[in-house]
Amino acid sequence: MIEIDKWRTYNLRRNHLKHNMNSSRPATTADPKSRTVGATEHSWCKAVPGGTGITVLAILLFKPPDLQHLQNALHKLQSSHPILNSKLHFNPAPESFSYITPATPQIQIQPFDLESTSKILQTLDSGTSVSPFHSILEHELNKNSWENPDPSSDTDLFFASVYTLQDETWVLALRLHTSACDRTSIAALRSELLRLMEGVESEFTGNGEVSLGIEEYIPSGQGNKPFWARGFDMLGYSLNSFRFSNLNFKDIVSPRGSRVIRLQFNGEETMRITSKCEDREIKLCGLLAAAGLSACHSLKEIPVNQWEKYAVTTLIDCRSILDPVLSGNHIGFYHSAILNSHDVNGGEDLWELAKQIYMSFMSAKNNKKHFTDMTDLNFLMCKAIENPGLTASGSLRTAVLSIFEDPIIDDSSKLDEAIGLKDSIGCGSIHGVGPSIAIFDTIRDGKLDCSFVYPSPLHSREQMREFVDEMKRIILEDGFGG
Known part of the structure; x- marks a missing residue:
């Protein structure tokens, strides 16, 4: 059990951050929730436009996925983990980034039929020794939705695609901004999604808010230098x-x-x-x-x-x-x-x-x-x-x-x-x-x-x-x- 003083510290940190958050729009009760990114998250926001920090989970399936069922599963994930439903807002002056979190799940699966997938594979210079599944993984690693930050348009942190391959297999590709999803997160996301696809409800329910950055959770005194x-x-x-x-x-x-x-x-x-x-x-x-x-x-x-x-x-x-x-x-x-x-x-x-x-x-x-x-x-x-x-x-x-x-x-x-x-x-x-x-x-x-x-x-x-x-x-x- 977490001690009461730890939760008190957590809530003080959270309220302080919400009070001081940097948003370019006036706040109203109808506005989505938002918070500025932490220092480590900011480093990833700087790195991703150059090509480092695009996290991909590629899943090869030998049964055709039910897209509506999969869509519902992804929406449940976004409801349980609000960071997956967030958008990245860029403010150029001074340079800063914020997570903007709508109240309802937003992700939409992008399906590629056999013809569309074949055309994509033909454009990739992957070499003959690489399987189509491997090529799709690399293709997703190099799709950079955050390459040119635009202050007038917020960008999703989470994308999903389904590719159809010739040998009656399908690739489900999830692509995320690394500031919102480290390797442990991608493993947890994979496990939770597979259970949802099997029909097992998630045991994890969030509180509807994006958690704080890692710096806010460092034990007292351990980060001092x-x-x-x-x-x-x-x-x-x-x-x-x-x-x-x-x-x-x-x-x-x-x-x-x-x-x-x-x-x-x-x-x-x-x-x-x-x-x-x-x-x-x-x-x-x-x-x-x-x-x-x-x-x-x-x-x-x-x-x-x-x-x-x-x-x-x-x-x-x-x-x-x-x-x-x-x-x-x-x-x-x-x-x-x-x-x-x-x-x-x-x-x-x-x-x-x-x-x-x-x-x-x-x-x-x-x-x-x-x-x-x-x-x-x-x-x-x-x-x-x-x-x-x-x-x-x-x-x-x-x-x-x-x-x-x-x-x-x-x-x-x-x-x-x-x-x-x-x-x-x-x-x-x-x-x-x-x-x-x-x-x-x-x-x-x-x-x-x-x-x-x-x-x-x-x-x-x-x-x-x-x-x-x-x-x-x-x-x-x-x-x-x-």
Whole structure:
């Protein structure tokens, strides 16, 4: 049970924010509810127009969806989670963003018949090795409804489309603004939607208002940092960024989009991986980061014992450590990040490197850097957006890898027959500011399934396929002796 004083603090914060909200229109009782975005949400509002922060959930179905039933399910989701029913309002002077939330659900499914879907697929340069489902996922990652903010027109945060494929399968694609939906949210949204499609009513009911941003829930004192320490850390982050190595860039000039490469392990391989992580007292993120850095060093064909410094961003779902604690199905963006750098020479033992990376991350987390450095990293991300020349080759790359502290655990196979679920992928775009590779890992029915999102043609699909194959080899051969 949440203590009374926590709720009192929550209501004081909420009322203060509502009293001071920035709206360009005079308020009346008939107006939709609104609030200004928080600092982290503002960073995403700055990033999304450039192509980073478009969250997509693509679901492959072998049964045709009942569009009216699906429409009703999405409306129920919007009623339960008002952020999904909100629009983004842009105010250019001074630059700010607000969530505007109508009283009734707004989303309308956009259906594409077989002919329309075929025409879309023909326009995509996805390569012959990519399935139509995969192509649709990438197509959605690169549909940017927020590319040119217009102060005269509010933009939805949530879009839904249904595509018809030739092999009598259908793709349900949900596309969201990342400020309103982090990876935990997309997993909760997927689970809740599948239950609604099966006919099971949602157990979650909201209070009709958009929740506050993550900064308003940081436990008292945990986000504090002395002024001099903040300046010192900002300088350190800025100077170190010039020393970070990157995976070789292929094309730094052409327009960019996000592409996806998938890495999957079978049940036996996954069991061995997770068991050894437990034995070594590390999380899966440490192993994936170590294998990723080793693969980078290997692909660059650098002589062994030649050191390179790589940056890794680890994302933490903070819901369980906020005040008050938020549940896993609380939709919004409630992740924070820790940026660490690691020196790699190519001769490291995989598990020793994984331990080093994980302990470095845990040390920073134990020192609350995911809260104390939140403002610093948001500021630096915005500065990189405004000044691409501050990054290597003007690439907007802030790290070589981005990874999540914990994988998503998905045991939804029992719904396969009930609703026709065949496959699903949830991930976010990174072709604006961000890492060279963002890893979205899921353990689905006991099998590790990783989606690697990368900016193309800054990196090529062939290069990424080579990277993923090398990473898998390193884990299975170097990690387990073949």
